[in-house]
Amino acid sequence: MITARIHVTLKQSVLDPQGTAVTKSLHALGYAEVQDVRIGKFLELKLDTADRAQAEARVTDMCEKLLANTVIEKYEFELVEA
Amino acid sequence: MKFAVLVFPGSNCDIDAVKAVEDVLGEAVEPVWHTTTDLSGYDAIIVPGGFSYGDYLRCGAIARFSPVMEAVKQAAAEGKFIIGICNGFQILTESGLLPGALRHNDHLQFRCAISPLVVENNSTPFTSDYAQGQVIHIPIAHGEGNYHVDEETLSRMKANNQIVFRYYEHNPNGSLERIAGVCNEAGNVLGMMPHPERAVHQLLGSEDGKALFTSILKAWRDKQGA
Numbered sequence A: 001m002i003t004a005r006i007h008v009t010l011k012q013s014v015l016d017p018q019g020t021a022v023t024k025s026l027h028a029l030g031y032a033e034v035q036d037v038r039i040g041k042f043l044e045l046k047l048d049t050a051d052r053a054q055a056e057a058r059v060t061d062m063c064e065k066l067l068a069n070t071v072i073e074k075y076e077f078e079l080v081e082a
Numbered sequence B: 001m002k003f004a005v006l007v008f009p010g011s012n013c014d015i016d017a018v019k020a021v022e023d024v025l026g027e028a029v030e031p032v033w034h035t036t037t038d039l040s041g042y043d044a045i046i047v048p049g050g051f052s053y054g055d056y057l058r059c060g061a062i063a064r065f066s067p068v069m070e071a072v073k074q075a076a077a078e079g080k081f082i083i084g085i086c087n088g089f090q091i092l093t094e095s096g097l098l099p100g101a102l103r104h105n106d107h108l109q110f111r112c113a114i115s116p117l118v119v120e121n122n123s124t125p126f127t128s129d130y131a132q133g134q135v136i137h138i139p140i141a142h143g144e145g146n147y148h149v150d151e152e153t154l155s156r157m158k159a160n161n162q163i164v165f166r167y168y169e170h171n172p173n174g175s176l177e178r179i180a181g182v183c184n185e186a187g188n189v190l191g192m193m194p195h196p197e198r199a200v201h202q203l204l205g206s207e208d209g210k211a212l213f214t215s216i217l218k219a220w221r222d223k224q225g226a
Helices: A015-029 A051-069 B012-023 B068-077 B087-094 B151-159 B210-225
Strands: A002-010 A040-048 A072-081 B001-006 B027-033 B044-047 B081-085 B101-103 B111-119 B136-144 B146-148 B163-167 B181-182 B189-192
Touching: A002 A051, A040 A051, A051 A072, A051 B068, B001 B012, B001 B087, B012 B027, B012 B210, B044 B068, B044 B087, B081 B163, B081 B210, B087 B101, B087 B189, B111 B181, B146 B181
Parallel strands: B001 B027, B001 B044, B044 B081, B081 B189
Antiparallel strands: A002 A040, A002 A072, B101 B146, B111 B136, B111 B163, B163 B181, B181 B189
């Protein structure tokens, strides 16, 4: 069993309105040191395989096809033994 | 002429689209469930607004893999007229039939209002009954209508006259260059965030959406005659 931990976030060039709203809110609470907030999605997939190379290829495929919209989003993931 | 209005789990503007075709054009129109795999009997396809699959993951991301979408791609390649409205627009960008993507509105608020638009291109099958540069009033109702596309694609789209509608003067969602609707390179696939099917009678506050439907019928008749 392998667990894929995937982060999907908006590309740096794409304005993140949610992140901007949270930045303002943190500033209002006095956390003036916050420069920028980016909000994304965290997905955890449990994969019924022990083959890391295959898992990496399959998860990349899943991200490209469905889990991220590569027009505006980027993704990164790590594979850990479950 | 025969229209299909696709229905996904979560579509909620499907009946509005059916009624608009019936009332404005008096042409045949049927709601078509998303598991259908054959659209060969239809001349035009409307992908309506709503919240397909609850908009989980991203708007339109899951609907893109519905069985009917293969038939939509085939119809697009055959030159049939396809229009995606609101969630339908999101589905068409997710499926690659239209360039770009829709993000959260820049102010994070849902916008529901009658919005003035400029007809930027009246030479499409969807806009020929409008005047070039005409300002029309069409309702919007969305939280994720903030159109984005990379610069290179945008300049290609401009060169090819693919920007069909822009918001007039104000920008309700932060959309790049106030873009409200775009078409594909061939011009037979249109996506727009505003809802023309909700603007087909003065009782609804505007009838400026009618010309979109009459344009489609005219384009279809022209094609039949050709």
